Amino acid sequence: MAQHAHSPNFPVTRWSLxxxxxxxxxxxxxxxxxxxxxCAQYWFPLYAFARRCGHDAAAAEDxxxxxxxxxxxxxxxxxxxxERGRLRxxxxxxxKNFISTETRREHREKRGGTQRAVSLDQARAEEWFxxxxxxxAAPEVRFDHDWANATVAQALAAVxxxxxxxxxxxxxxxxxEFLAWDRAEPQVAKAAxxxxxxxxxxxxxxxxxxxxxxRHLEAxxxxxxxxxxxxxxxxxxxxxxxxx
Amino acid sequence: MSHDATRCPKCGSAVPASxxxxxxxxxxxxxxxxxxxxxxxxxxxxxxxxxLLGRGGMGTVFRARQKSLDRExxxxxxxxxxxxxxxxxxxxEREARLMARLTHPGIARVFEAGISDGGQPYLAMExxxxxxxxxxxxxxxxxxxxxxxxxxCDAVQHAHQRGIIHRDLKPSNILADEQAVKVxxxxxxxxxxxxxxxxxxxxxxxxxxxxPAYMSPEQAAGAEVDTRTDVYSLGVLLCELIAGALPFAxxxxxxxxxxxxxxxxxxxxxxxxxEILDATAFPAPPRVRDLRGDLDAxxxxxxxxxxxxxxxxxxxxxxxIARHLRCExxxxxxxxxxxxxxxxxxxxxxxxxxxxxxxxxLAGASVFxxxxxxxxxxxxxxxxxxxxxxxxxxxxxxQLLAAPSPTVSGRDVxxxxxxxxxxxxxxxxxxxxxxxxxxxxxxxxxxxxxLSLYDDAEPxxxxxxxxxxxxxxxxxxxxxxxxxVLGGLCAWTSRTDEAIPLLAEAAAILRRHLPxxxxxxxxxxxxxxxxxxxxxxxxxxxxxxxxALRVAEQSDGPNSAAATSIMGDLxxxxxxxxxxPEARAMMEKVIARMREIPTERTNLATMLxxxxxxVFTAGDPAGAERAMAECLExxxxxxxxxxxxxxxxxxxxxYLHYRRxxxxxAENLARGGLEIQREIFKPGxxxxxxxxxxxxxxxxxxxxxxxxxxLLTECLVLVKQFAPGETKMIAELExxxxxx
Numbered sequence: 014m015a016q017h018a019h020s021p022n023f024p025v026t027r028w029s030l031x032x033x034x035x036x037x038x039x040x041x042x043x044x045x046x047x048x049x050x051x052c053a054q055y056w057f058p059l060y061a062f063a064r065r066c067g068h069d070a071a072a073a074e075d076x077x078x079x080x081x082x083x084x085x086x087x088x089x090x091x092x093x094x095x096e097r098g099r100l101r102x103x104x105x106x107x108x109k110n111f112i113s114t115e116t117r118r119e120h121r122e123k124r125g126g127t128q129r130a131v132s133l134d135q136a137r138a139e140e141w142f143x144x145x146x147x148x149x150a151a152p153e154v155r156f157d158h159d160w161a162n163a164t165v166a167q168a169l170a171a172v173x174x175x176x177x178x179x180x181x182x183x184x185x186x187x188x189x190e191f192l193a194w195d196r197a198e199p200q201v202a203k204a205a206x207x208x209x210x211x212x213x214x215x216x217x218x219x220x221x222x223x224x225x226x227x228r229h230l231e232a233x234x235x236x237x238x239x240x241x242x243x244x245x246x247x248x249x250x251x252x253x254x255x256x257x
Numbered sequence: 258m259s260h261d262a263t264r265c266p267k268c269g270s271a272v273p274a275s276x277x278x279x280x281x282x283x284x285x286x287x288x289x290x291x292x293x294x295x296x297x298x299x300x301x302x303x304x305x306x307x308x309l310l311g312r313g314g315m316g317t318v319f320r321a322r323q324k325s326l327d328r329e330x331x332x333x334x335x336x337x338x339x340x341x342x343x344x345x346x347x348x349x350e351r352e353a354r355l356m357a358r359l360t361h362p363g364i365a366r367v368f369e370a371g372i373s374d375g376g377q378p379y380l381a382m383e384x385x386x387x388x389x390x391x392x393x394x395x396x397x398x399x400x401x402x403x404x405x406x407x408x409x410c411d412a413v414q415h416a417h418q419r420g421i422i423h424r425d426l427k428p429s430n431i432l433a434d435e436q437a438v439k440v441x442x443x444x445x446x447x448x449x450x451x452x453x454x455x456x457x458x459x460x461x462x463x464x465x466x467x468x469p470a471y472m473s474p475e476q477a478a479g480a481e482v483d484t485r486t487d488v489y490s491l492g493v494l495l496c497e498l499i500a501g502a503l504p505f506a507x508x509x510x511x512x513x514x515x516x517x518x519x520x521x522x523x524x525x526x527x528x529x530x531x532e533i534l535d536a537t538a539f540p541a542p543p544r545v546r547d548l549r550g551d552l553d554a555x556x557x558x559x560x561x562x563x564x565x566x567x568x569x570x571x572x573x574x575x576x577x578i579a580r581h582l583r584c585e586x587x588x589x590x591x592x593x594x595x596x597x598x599x600x601x602x603x604x605x606x607x608x609x610x611x612x613x614x615x616x617x618x619l620a621g622a623s624v625f626x627x628x629x630x631x632x633x634x635x636x637x638x639x640x641x642x643x644x645x646x647x648x649x650x651x652x653x654x655x656q657l658l659a660a661p662s663p664t665v666s667g668r669d670v671x672x673x674x675x676x677x678x679x680x681x682x683x684x685x686x687x688x689x690x691x692x693x694x695x696x697x698x699x700x701x702x703x704x705x706x707x708l709s710l711y712d713d714a715e716p717x718x719x720x721x722x723x724x725x726x727x728x729x730x731x732x733x734x735x736x737x738x739x740x741x742v743l744g745g746l747c748a749w750t751s752r753t754d755e756a757i758p759l760l761a762e763a764a765a766i767l768r769r770h771l772p773x774x775x776x777x778x779x780x781x782x783x784x785x786x787x788x789x790x791x792x793x794x795x796x797x798x799x800x801x802x803x804x805a806l807r808v809a810e811q812s813d814g815p816n817s818a819a820a821t822s823i824m825g826d827l828x829x830x831x832x833x834x835x836x837x838p839e840a841r842a843m844m845e846k847v848i849a850r851m852r853e854i855p856t857e858r859t860n861l862a863t864m865l866x867x868x869x870x871x872v873f874t875a876g877d878p879a880g881a882e883r884a885m886a887e888c889l890e891x892x893x894x895x896x897x898x899x900x901x902x903x904x905x906x907x908x909x910x911x912y913l914h915y916r917r918x919x920x921x922x923a924e925n926l927a928r929g930g931l932e933i934q935r936e937i938f939k940p941g942x943x944x945x946x947x948x949x950x951x952x953x954x955x956x957x958x959x960x961x962x963x964x965x966x967x968l969l970t971e972c973l974v975l976v977k978q979f980a981p982g983e984t985k986m987i988a989e990l991e992x993x994x995x996x997x
Contacts, residue, residue: 162273165280193267193282194374201374213372217346220337220376223287230287252288255281 027051027236028100045085051100051237052081054167058159059108060138065152066112074138080111099247100237101160105153154257161251164237168230175225184208184218191219192226302373304332304381311429316380323368323381330368331385333442335378349378355421356443363412365432365441385439387432394433394498399543402498403578405438410491410575412440417484417571418941418978424482426490427471428497469518470503474562477519483981485564488571492559495578499552500530501538504560527560529553529751546712549750551581557751570943570979676704680717695724699739706746718743734774737766741781748788757792760785764801775812779805779819786826795834802827818857821850825864837871844868862891862902869909882913901944904933908947911955920955927952943979946972950990957993969994 027047056077063073084107150158169189176185187204194200205215234251235244263272265279272279307320310331321332339345353370360366366383373379387393390409394402409431413423423430423443430442469477473489476482496504505525531549536542555577561567568574577587680701687694702717722743725736744759760781767778782805789798802823809820824847831840848868851861865888873881889906896902907930914923931948938944949972956965973990976983 159273162276162280165283166276169277169283190278193265193278193286211346211350213350214346216372216374216376217340217378220340220372223376226283227287230284252284255284 028239048085052084055100055104055160055163055237056081057138058156058163059104061159062105062108062152062156063112065155068112070138076108076112076115079115080108083111099239099243101157101247105156157250157254158257161254164233164251165230165255168226168233171229171233172222172225175229176222185222188215188219188222191215192222301332301379304330306332320384321381329384331365331382331441333380333382335380337377339378340376346372352421353380355419359416359419359421359443361412361415362437363408363439364416364443365439367443382441383439385432385441387434387437387439389428390431390433390438390494391428391497393438395538396540398539398541399499399547400582403582405433406491406495406498407575407578407582408438409440409494410571410578412438413487413491414571414575416440416443417487418974420974420978422482422484423487423490424476425471426487426494428494431494469522470505472518472522473564474519474523475564477515477522479519483564484570484978485567488559488567488574489561489564491571491574492556492567495559496530496533496556499543499548499556500533501535501542502533504528504530504533504556523562527557527562530556544712546710549711551577551587553751555581555587572943676701676713680713691724692728695721695728696735698724699735699742703742706742706749711746711750714746715743718746732766732769734767734770734777737763737770737774737781738777740766741777741784744781744788745784748784748791751791753788753792756788757785760788764804771808772812775808779808779812779823782808783823783826786830790830795830798830799827799834802830816850816853818854821847821854821857822860824850825860829867832867832871837875841871841875844871858891858895862888862895862906865891866906866909869913873913878913878917882910882917885910885913899933899936901934901937904930904937905944905947906930907933908949908951911948911951915951915955915958920958923951923955924959927955940971941975941978943975946975946979949975950986953990954993966994 027050031044031048031051059080060073060077063076064070068076169192173182173185173189176182187208191201191204201212201215201219205212208215210218230251231244231248234247238244238247264270265272265282268279268282268285270279270281301321303325304321304323307322310318310320312318316333316335318331318333321330322328323330339349349370353367356367356370365385367380368383369381371379390405394405397405413426416423421443423440425442426440431438431440433439471490471493473482473486476486493504496502504527505522529548531545531553534543534545534548555574558566559568559574568577573588580587679697683694683697683701687697698717698721702714702721705711705714705717718739722736722739725733725739729735740759740763744756744763747753747756747759763781764778764785767774767781771778782801785801786798786805789795789801806820806823806827809817809823813819824843828840828843828847831843844864844867848861848864851857851864865884869881869884869888872884885906889903889910892900892902892906907926911923911925911927911930914920914926927948931945931952934942934945934948949968953965953968953972956962956968969990973987973994976986976990980986
C-alpha cells in the first residue's frame with residue numbers, strides 16, 4: 014500500500030469523482046452514479062448511527078434516506094471542500110448536521126421524508142442492528158466501527174466475485190473461513206481432504222486469498238478518499254478501529 | 258433490540274450479523290504476514306525463532322530451535338512472492354522430498370520443508386558453522402584450495418546424481434571450517450528457469466549479492482537449466498579460489514536491468530586465471546605458471562558460455578582437478594606428445610634426481626643441441642667451428658651434472674634446480690660465445706617447456722628466437738626450430754593468435770631445408786594444426802596435417818608410426834567436419850596400419866571404438882561388432898581384465914548383440930561388464946550406462962521384465978544425468994520399462 018500511495022497515477026476513485034463534480038452547476042452523470050454506489054455501500058453505518066442517537070427504526074430510515082436525497086441533489090456536496098475530506102468523515106459530519114437540523118425543525122415531512130434515494134432494506138437493517146452490542150461506546154466510535162465492517166464486507170464480496178469469475182467459487186466458499194484463522198491444523202487437513210489438495214496447497218490457496226483480500230480492501234478504501242496519501246492513512250485507521 | 262451479539266470464537270469480539278466472518282480477524286491475519294521477512298515472529302509453530310543469520314533475495318534465515326527435538330536449526334523463510342508462481346508449490350514439495358533423502362557429509366541436511374499455518378513457505382535445515390569458502394581459503398595455499406574445491410565438487414555431484422540442481426552456488430552458500438566444507442541451501446525454492454516469476458532471484462542477484470558473478474548465461478537468460486549451470490558456477494568459484502579474482506572484469510551491475518545483466522554475462526570475455534592472478538589474495542601466492550596451462554584450461558572449460566562446451570558433469574571437472582594434483586594430463590587440454598612428456602616429467606620430478614633422471618633428461622637435451630649444431634654446421638658450412646661449439650655445449654652440460662652436490666644440500670637435487678643453475682651459468686659462462694648461448698637457450702627453454710614450466714620457458718625461447726634471427730638469419734633452419742618451440746608453447750597456453758603466425762613462419766623456413774628438416778617440419782605442422790583446432794577452426798587444421806602426413810611418409814616411410822598417428826588426427830578432423838566417407842576411408846587405413854605396429858595398441862583400441870560408431874551409424878552392424886570385439890581383446894591385453902575400459906567395451910559389444918537379436922549373448926557380456934563395474938565403481942558412475950542399457954533391454958526381450966526393471970530405472974537416471982540430450986535412448990529405455 015505504501016508504494017500505491019506514492020504512485021503518481023492514483024486511479025480516479027468514486028469519491029474523488031464526486032468531489033471533482035461538487036460545486037459545479039449541473040451534475041456530472043458519472044459523479045452522480047459514483048455517489049449512488051457509495052451510498053448503496055455505506056448506508057448501514059449511517060442508519061445505525063441514527064438509531065444509536067435514539068431514533069426509532071422508521072425515523073432512522075427516514076433520516077438516512079433524507080440525507081441521501083439531499084446529498085444526491087448536490088445541495089450538500091457544494092459545501093464540501095474538494096481539497097480535503099474523506100467520505101467517512103464527510104458522511105459522519107454532514108449526517109450529524111443533517112440530523113440536528115432535521116430534529117430541530119421537526120418538519121422532515123416537508124423534506125420529502127418518504128422519498129427513496131437508495132434501496133435500503135429496512136428489515137435487514139434492523140436485523141443487523143439488533144445484534145449490535147450495547148457497549149456504551151459513543152455513537153461516533155460505533156459509526157467508524159460499522160464503517161470498517163462495511164468496508165471489509167465490500168472487499169470480501171469483491172474477492173468472492175473474482176473467485177467465481179475465475180471458476181474458483183467453490184474453493185473460495187470452502188476456504189473463506191480460513192481467512193480469519195491463525196492456526197487451524199485439523200481444519201486445514203480436513204479442507205485439504207475435501208478439496209483433494211495437499212495441506213501445503215491449501216495453505217498456499219489461503220495465502221493467495223489473503224493477498225487478494227488485501228488488494229481489494231485497499232482498493233475499496235481508495236474509493237473513499239481523494240488523494241493517494243490518504244489511502245494508507247485511512248487503511249491504518251480501519252485496522253486500528255477493528256483492533257480496538 | 259437483542260443484545261446477543263454473535264461473538265467471534267477466536268478473538269471474542271462482536272461479529273456484525275452482516276459479516277460472514279469476523280472482520281477483525283480477517284484484517285489481522287491478512288496484515289500479519291506483511292513484514293515477515295523484516296520482522297520474524299518469535300514463535301513459528303514447531304520452531305522458536307532466534308537471531309537473524311542472513312537475508313537475501315531467496316529468503317531470510319534465522320537461527321531457530323525445534324521444540325519437539327530440542328535442536329538448533331537454520332530456519333529459512335522464503336519470499337512470499339514465490340507463491341505467486343502456480344507451479345512453485347508442486348516443485349517445492351517434490352524437491353523437499355528429494356532433499357530429505359539427501360545425506361552427504363558435504364551437504365547441509367534439510368530436515369523439513371513446508372508451508373506454515375500462515376501460508377509462509379519455510380525450510381528447516383542443518384545449522385552449519387563455518388565461513389564462506391573464499392574467506393576460509395584465504396590462508397590456504399594453492400594445492401589446499403584445489404583439494405577443498407574437490408570436496409565441494411563431490412557434494413554437488415552427489416546431489417546431481419539424485420536429480421537435484423543447486424542453481425545458486427556461490428561462496429556464501431558453501432561454508433567451510435576446519436572440520437568440513439558444506440554446501441547449504443540446495444536446490445530448493447529456486448524459481449523455475451522460465452523467466453517469468455523469478456523476480457526474487459534477480460533481487461538477490463542485484464542487491465544482496467552485489468553482482469550475479471556466479472550465474473550461468475542460460476540462467477541469466479531465463480532459459481531452462483540443467484546440472485551444467487552448477488558446473489558453470491563451480492568454474493567461477495574455482496577461478497576465484499585459485500586466482501583470487503573473478504573471471505569477468507568487474508562491472509557495477511547493482512542497478513542494471515535483467516537484460517543488461519544477461520547481456521553482460523553472455524558477452525563479457527572470460528579471463529584466464531593466470532592473467533588475473535591477484536597475489537594479495539594469498540599468503541604465499543602461486544606463480545603465474547602454476548595456473549597457466551592446466552588450471553587455465555580447466556577453468557575456461559567449466560565457465561564456457563555454451564553449456565555443451567562445458568564439462569558434462571561435475572564429476573569430470575573434479576576428475577580433472579584430481580588429475581592435475583597428481584600431475585596427470587587433464588581432459589580439458591587436448592593431449593599432445595609434448596604435453597604428455599611434460600606431464601610425465603612433472604609427475605616424476607622427484608625421481609629425476611641428479612643420480613638418475615637428470616642424466617637422462619640432459620642427455621636428451623644434448624642430443625637436441627647436437628642436432629641443432631648439425632643444422633648450423635650445414636648452413637654455414639663451417640663444420641669444424643660447429644664441432645667445437647657442440648663440444649662446448651657438451652662440456653657445459655657435463656660441468657652442470659657435477660655442480661650441485663646432493664650430499665651438501667642433503668637431498669635429491671631436482672631437475673628444476675639443475676636447470677636454474679644451468680640458466681644462470683649459461684648467461685655468464687657462455688656470454689663470450691653468443692652462438693652457443695643461443696642454442697643453449699633453445700635447449701633450456703624446450704626443457705622448461707616440457708616440464709610445463711611455461712613462465713621460465715617463454716623468456717628463454719623469445720631470447721633464443723631473437724638470437725637466431727640476428728646470428729643465423731631469418732632463413733636458418735635453427736631459427737625455424739626456435740620459432741616452432743616458441744609457437745608450440747603459445748599454442749599450448751591457448752594464445753593461438755600469437756602461435757599461428759610463429760608456426761606458419763617456422764613451417765615456411767623449415768620447408769626450405771627439406772629433407773633434413775623433415776622431422777622438425779612435421780612437428781611444426783602438427784603444432785599449427787593443434788593451434789587451429791584450439792582456436793576452434795577445424796577446416797584450416799586440415800592442410801597442415803595433410804602436409805605433415807606427406808612429410809612423415811617421405812622421411813619415415815608410409816607405414817611409419819609417425820605417419821599413422823598423423824592420419825589418425827586427420828581422420829578425427831574430417832569426422833568432426835562431418836566428412837564421413839573421407840574420415841571412414843582414412844580411419845580404415847589407420848586401423849590396418851596400427852595393427853602392424855606393436856607400440857600403437859592403445860591407440861588402436863581407441864580408433865576401433867570410433868570406427869565401431871562410424872560404421873554402425875552407416876548401417877553396418879556386423880562391421881561394428883567385429884571392431885568392438887577386437888577393441889575388447891586389445892583392451893584386455895593392454896589394461897587387464899577387470900578394468901573400466903574392458904567393462905565399457907563389453908557393454909558396447911553387448912548392445913550390438915542385442916541389436917541383432919542375440920539377447921542371451923548380450924546378457925552374458927553385459928552382465929560380465931557390470932560385475933566388473935560394480936567392483937570398481939561407486940554407484941552413479943557414467944560408465945554403468947554402457948552395461949546397464951544392454952542388460953536391461955535384453956532381459957525384457959528374454960521375458961524377465963521384473964529382473965530388468967531396477968536396471969532400467971538405474972540406467973534411465975544415469976542417461977538423464979549424463980546424456981540428457983539422448984532422447985532416442987531415453988525413449989528406448991522408457992518403452993522397455995513400460996512395455997513389460
